[in-house]
Amino acid sequence: MSEIIKKFLYVNRKAPYGTIYAQESLEVVLIGAAFDQDVSVAFLDDGVFQLTKGQDTTAAGLKNFSPTFRALGDYEVTKLYVEQESLDERGLTLDDLQDIQYEDEDDDYAEKPSIIVVSRAEMADVMADQDVILSF
Amino acid sequence: MATLHTVNKSPFQNQTLISCLGHTKAGDAVLMFEDGVYGATKGTALSDAVAGLGADVKLYALGPDLAARGIDAGRLADGITLIDYDGFVDLVAENDRTQNWL
Amino acid sequence: MKFGIVVSEGPYTHQASDSAYNFVKAALAKGHEIARVFFYHDGVNVGTRLSIPPQDDRQIQKQWTALAAEHKLDLVICIAAAQRRGLLDENEATRQGKDANNIAEGFRISGLGQLIEMGIQCDRTITFGD
Numbered sequence A: 001m002s003e004i005i006k007k008f009l010y011v012n013r014k015a016p017y018g019t020i021y022a023q024e025s026l027e028v029v030l031i032g033a034a035f036d037q038d039v040s041v042a043f044l045d046d047g048v049f050q051l052t053k054g055q056d057t058t059a060a061g062l063k064n065f066s067p068t069f070r071a072l073g074d075y076e077v078t079k080l081y082v083e084q085e086s087l088d089e090r091g092l093t094l095d096d097l098q099d100i101q102y103e104d105e106d107d108d109y110a111e112k113p114s115i116i117v118v119s120r121a122e123m124a125d126v127m128a129d130q131d132v133i134l135s136f
Numbered sequence B: 001m002a003t004l005h006t007v008n009k010s011p012f013q014n015q016t017l018i019s020c021l022g023h024t025k026a027g028d029a030v031l032m033f034e035d036g037v038y039g040a041t042k043g044t045a046l047s048d049a050v051a052g053l054g055a056d057v058k059l060y061a062l063g064p065d066l067a068a069r070g071i072d073a074g075r076l077a078d079g080i081t082l083i084d085y086d087g088f089v090d091l092v093a094e095n096d097r098t099q100n101w102l
Numbered sequence C: 001m002k003f004g005i006v007v008s009e010g011p012y013t014h015q016a017s018d019s020a021y022n023f024v025k026a027a028l029a030k031g032h033e034i035a036r037v038f039f040y041h042d043g044v045n046v047g048t049r050l051s052i053p054p055q056d057d058r059q060i061q062k063q064w065t066a067l068a069a070e071h072k073l074d075l076v077i078c079i080a081a082a083q084r085r086g087l088l089d090e091n092e093a094t095r096q097g098k099d100a101n102n103i104a105e106g107f108r109i110s111g112l113g114q115l116i117e118m119g120i121q122c123d124r125t126i127t128f129g130d
Helices: A021-035 A045-051 A067-075 A084-089 A120-128 B016-021 B034-040 B047-053 B063-068 B085-094 C016-029 C041-047 C060-071 C079-085 C090-095 C113-121
Strands: A007-012 A038-043 A080-083 A101-104 A110-113 A115-118 A132-135 B003-007 B029-032 B058-062 B080-083 B097-101 C002-007 C033-039 C075-078 C107-110 C124-128
Touching: A007 A021, A007 A045, A007 A120, A021 A038, A021 A067, A021 C079, A021 C113, A038 A045, A038 A120, A045 A080, A045 A084, A067 A101, A080 A084, A080 A120, A084 A115, A115 A120, A132 B097, A132 C113, A132 C124, B003 B016, B003 B034, B003 B085, B016 B029, B016 B034, B016 B047, B016 B097, B029 B034, B029 B085, B034 B058, B034 B063, B058 B063, B058 B085, B063 B080, B080 B085, B085 C016, B085 C124, B097 C124, C002 C016, C002 C041, C002 C113, C016 C033, C016 C041, C016 C060, C016 C124, C033 C041, C033 C113, C041 C060, C041 C075, C041 C079, C060 C107, C075 C079, C075 C113, C079 C107
Parallel strands: A007 A038, A007 A132, A038 A080, A080 A115, B003 B029, B003 B097, B029 B058, B058 B080, C002 C033, C002 C124, C033 C075, C075 C107
Antiparallel strands: A101 A110
């Protein structure tokens, strides 16, 4: 839809459900996927809580949008950077997060993990490499 | 290829300023505005942490937001540059991208 | 330089829309172009014409409407965020069978694609939120 290809980074630093930011951030990512830009999504600080498995919003009466993260690969959003230090601080490991994969069309549609765990310094490098950063 | 980071939260309320300063690169600029200006004052429990983490970046505070909160320029920590909205606009233009730490 | 602005908090509760307004005014005065102001999350509430702030306080919606008229600003309210929060223009009110609309002059309702397009087309994108 556009001749210009920019590097877009969506930065998620807030936990889901307590506020709407995580949910409406995801809506932006999904819409943005239609624009054929170079998209990355960052999860740091409380943003890592968005990706935890086992979210059940039934009793709380909220909409559970966590399954949508597993569909991001279908929208060609395949780079989900998760900060190691943020996981550590919150007592989480990669095993606590959803298994999010995408099919690599350049590699015979092999299923590959979308989550890329990076150090804080590497996350800073990811941020410094962008054209547009949208924060939620 | 530098980044302007903006922080609008008091560092006594949450970790946003500290997180921001943990993700800056040498030569970046950090602007404290709105309630973020409380992070720019000296003699607080966090002054040393801000000065230490912010050693290799340029630190700025927005004058109108300091004035609104009754913070005299004399209470700014060393190494923090006072700017107005014109300076804010210049910082956005001079840096390659803006990251707003919300 | 071409700037795109995101406002992601509502008026009065947060300073975000005031900061964005001051920034936009300063940028215009310096000869920069404001390609679009995109209102998202509770930021959509800036665009209701039905707010009645006290006389001795700033009139946030009217400030934006006046600035938009003066500088031909494109003030876009996100439709998905707006529908959640009860912000409707005349067309959308009719389409949804609602008995009223409340969008202020100078604002228009459109999709999230306008946010991405703004990011693509602008030299700088700045978000004012919480």
